[in-house]
Amino acid sequence: MASKTASARPVVWQGADYPRIPPGEYQAICIGWQGPEWIRRYRRWSLRVEFCLIAEGQCVSAFYNMGSNKRGADTRPRSRFYALWCLANGERPRKGQQMDWDVLTESGLLYTVRVADVVRDENDDTKPDALVYSAVVDVLRVERK
Numbered sequence: 001m002a003s004k005t006a007s008a009r010p011v012v013w014q015g016a017d018y019p020r021i022p023p024g025e026y027q028a029i030c031i032g033w034q035g036p037e038w039i040r041r042y043r044r045w046s047l048r049v050e051f052c053l054i055a056e057g058q059c060v061s062a063f064y065n066m067g068s069n070k071r072g073a074d075t076r077p078r079s080r081f082y083a084l085w086c087l088a089n090g091e092r093p094r095k096g097q098q099m100d101w102d103v104l105t106e107s108g109l110l111y112t113v114r115v116a117d118v119v120r121d122e123n124d125d126t127k128p129d130a131l132v133y134s135a136v137v138d139v140l141r142v143e144r145k
Helices: 080-089 101-105
Strands: 024-039 044-053 059-065 109-118 133-144
Touching (some): 044 109, 059 080, 059 109, 080 101, 080 133
Antiparallel strands (some): 024 044, 024 109, 044 059, 109 133
């Protein structure tokens, strides 16, 4: 039986907004990132990069696996994050170079991104429609204005 007390307050969502938009290719700018954070369930570091779709005015996130080294996040030459960073930087990093996050949000960078619905959950089961959201699944190119 549900009861209502004077101290009970509704929960207010304070997390990121994960909208749902039609799948396709969009022009975007990168406006920020969250992380990297250690995701205990998956035993790996994860980085969320937020892109704002120019014509739509919606922000959509991309998610990157940043490795499973408990000492800290890292990247490999064949990783999606390495490819993103190199495109934004305009070249590969030099040995010992710090791969600074600010490269992603430099003014004048125009990203072409592919957006798709996230329809599978962490167990690879189909999500109920109410839980489906859109994410950037690929950065196709980066142009400098």
